[in-house]
Amino acid sequence: MGNEEWVPLAHRVPDLGALELLLAVARVGSLSGAARRLGITQPAASSRIRAMETRLGVALVDRSPRGSTLTAEGALVTDWARRVVEAAEAFDAGAQALRGQRDSRLRVAASMTIAEYLLPGWLIALRGQRPDTAVSLHAGNSAVVAERVLTHEADLGFVEGLTVPEGLDSAVIAQDRLVVAVTPGHPWARRTRGVEAAELAAMPLILRERGSGTRQVLDAALAGCGGLAAPLLELASTTAVKAAALSGAGPCVLSELAVGDELAARRLVEVPVSGAGLGRALRAVWPAGSRPAGPARDLLSLTRRS
Numbered sequence: 285m286g287n288e289e290w291v292p293l294a295h296r297v298p299d300l301g302a303l304e305l306l307l308a309v310a311r312v313g314s315l316s317g318a319a320r321r322l323g324i325t326q327p328a329a330s331s332r333i334r335a336m337e338t339r340l341g342v343a344l345v346d347r348s349p350r351g352s353t354l355t356a357e358g359a360l361v362t363d364w365a366r367r368v369v370e371a372a373e374a375f376d377a378g379a380q381a382l383r384g385q386r387d388s389r390l391r392v393a394a395s396m397t398i399a400e401y402l403l404p405g406w407l408i409a410l411r412g413q414r415p416d417t418a419v420s421l422h423a424g425n426s427a428v429v430a431e432r433v434l435t436h437e438a439d440l441g442f443v444e445g446l447t448v449p450e451g452l453d454s455a456v457i458a459q460d461r462l463v464v465a466v467t468p469g470h471p472w473a474r475r476t477r478g479v480e481a482a483e484l485a486a487m488p489l490i491l492r493e494r495g496s497g498t499r500q501v502l503d504a505a506l507a508g509c510g511g512l513a514a515p516l517l518e519l520a521s522t523t524a525v526k527a528a529a530l531s532g533a534g535p536c537v538l539s540e541l542a543v544g545d546e547l548a549a550r551r552l553v554e555v556p557v558s559g560a561g562l563g564r565a566l567r568a569v570w571p572a573g574s575r576p577a578g579p580a581r582d583l584l585s586l587t588r589r590s
Contacts, residue, residue, distance in 0.1 A: 296339070297368075298336045298339055298340070298365075300368070300369065300372055301332070302332050302333075302335070302336045303365040303368055303369055304322065304369060305318055305319075305322060305324075305329055305332055305333065306333070306336065306344060306345075306358070306361065306362055306365050307362060307365055307366060307369060308321050308322055309333070309345060309352055309354070310354055310358075310359075310362045313351050313352065313353065314351045314352055315329055315330060315333065315345065315347065315351075315352040316329075318352075333345055340361065342355075342357040342358075342361070343355050343357065343358070344357060344358035344361055345358055388416065388417060388418060389417065389418045389419075389420070389579075390410075390417055390418070390419045390420070390439055390440070390578075390579035390580060390583065391419075391420050391422075391437065391438045391439045391440075392407075392419060392420070392421045392422070392438060392439070392440055392441070392442070392583070393421075393422045393423075393424065393428070393429040393432040393433060393437070393438035393440075393441040393442070394421065394422075394423055394429060394441065394442040395423075395424070395425060395426045395429055395442060395443050395444045395496070395497050396423055396424070396425065396492075396496070396521055396522045397444055397460070397497070397498065397522055397538075397539045397541055397542055397566075398442040398443075398444065398566060399421065399423035399442075400423075400522055400523070400542070401539070401541040401542060402442075402458070402541070402566075402587075403421065403442065406583060406586045406587055407419055407421075407583075409586050410579065410582060410583050410586055413582055413586075414579055414582060417579045419579075422437075422438065425492070425493065425495045425496035425497070425520075426443040426444050426445040426495065426496060426497035426500065427445075427449075427495035427496075428495070429441040429442065429443050429569070430443060430449040430452060430569065433452060433569055433570060433571060434449070434451050434452065434571065436571070439570075439576070439579075439580040440568060440569075440570055440576055440580040440583060440584065441568070441569045441570070442457070442566065442567070442568055442569070442587075443497055443566075443567050443569055444460065444496070444497025444498060444500075444501070444539075444564060444566055444567075445497040445500045445501070445564075446497075446500055446501055446504055446564065448567065448569060449569075451571065451572050452569040452570065452571065452572055453569070453570055453571070453572045453573070453574075454567040454568060454569045454570075455567065455568050455584065455588075456565045456566070456567055457566055457567060457568050457584075457587040457588060458565075458566040458587070459563065459564075459565060459566070460539050460540065460541060460563070460564050460565070460566050461539070461540050461562055461563050461564070462498060462501055462502060462505075462537050462538065462539060462540070462562035462563075462564065463537070463538060463539070463540045463543055463547070463554050463562075464478075464479070464484060464535055464536075464537050464554065464555040464557055465529060465535065465536055465537075465538065465543050465546070465547065465552040465553065465554055465555065466529070466534075466535045466536075466552065466553055466555055467529070467530065467532045467551070467552060467553070468550060468551075468552075468553055469532065470532070470534075470535065470553075472535060472553075472555045473553040473555070475555065477556065477558070478555050478556030478557055478558060479555055479556075479557055479558075480557075480558055480559050481505070481506055481508070481509050481557060481558065481559035481560035482509045482559070484506065484509075484557055484560065485506040485509035485510060485511065485512055485513065486509075486513050487513060487534075487535060488513050488514060488515060488516035488534065489512070489513070489515055489516055489534065489535050489536065489537055490515070490516055490517045490519065490525050490528045490529055490533060490534055490535065490536040490537075491512070491515045491516075491517070491518050491519070491525070491536075491537060492518075492519065492520070492521075492522070492525060492538075493518055493519065493520050494518075497564065498522075498537065498538065498539065501562065501564045502537050502562070505560040505561055505562055506560055509560075516533065516534045517533065517534075522538060522539070522542045525538055526538060526542060526543060526546065529552060530546065530551060530552065535555065537562075568584050568587060
């Protein structure tokens with residue numbers, strides 16, 4: 285191309301609607317008939333043809349009481365227009381196929397707490413809206429979820445950490461709180477005032493692994509106390525942490541979503557903590573600069589209604 289000046293085609297080429305109108309005039313031999321076929325008024329059709337003639341600088345249609353016929357230039361433009369419209373139809377068919385492929389599946393990545401306690405209800409509701417969409421779920425810690433979304437292995441992710449990784453946009457979908465829980469026989473269960481943050485930090489705890497949103501929030505909350513003591517146990521799932529706590533191994537720290545039933549049944553007892561903020565936001569995440577579309581958009585909408 286060298287130094288040639290580029291002029292946008294949009295300034296020179298009629299729009300698809302005008303080209304479709306010209307093709308209709310060629311088929312039915314009448315401007316009024318073409319207007320009816322396309323669902324527009326005859327004055328609108330006449331105006332569109334005149335505008336196209338002005339843009340191209342040639343007369344396209346001869347109008348007479350007996351109907352409308354194409355000029356020689358109009359016949360040539362019509363041949364070109366047919367190819368353009370056919371290409372546009374092929375483009376539209378291809379785009380529809382891509383949308384169909386996108387809408388036929390949804391890949392979700394979710395942190396453990398959200399995957400176990402919130403996502404099932406949302407997916408049941410999504411199935412009611414989109415029964416033909418196949419959903420796959422990868423459950424892992426928040427760091428793994430973020431990585432899968434960043435590498436486009438997931439269409440939508442759900443995380444529990446304090447921050448949103450670079451390269452992702454997010455929306456808060458719920459508020460959550462971490463709970464320190466022990467069995468009824470543990471000494472902390474009898475404390476009316478609970479424990480101070482420093483005492484919690486010094487106690488070996490049953491914890492989720494590093495990289496989990498739960499661990500990230502707890503580490504940040506106790507950073508002012510010199511950080512956490514070496515864990516009593518460090519486990520990779522919410523269920524495993526809860527099972528270890530129920531066995532009496534020691535105190536655990538989990539989402540209140542995860543231990544709600546156990547607290548209600550008194551199988552575990554919540555230990556109040558003073559001097560540490562254990563609240564957190566639960567977020568949906570997706571690649572920065574885009575917006576969830578198709579089933580991902582619908583799932584995100586469902587999380588905001590719950």
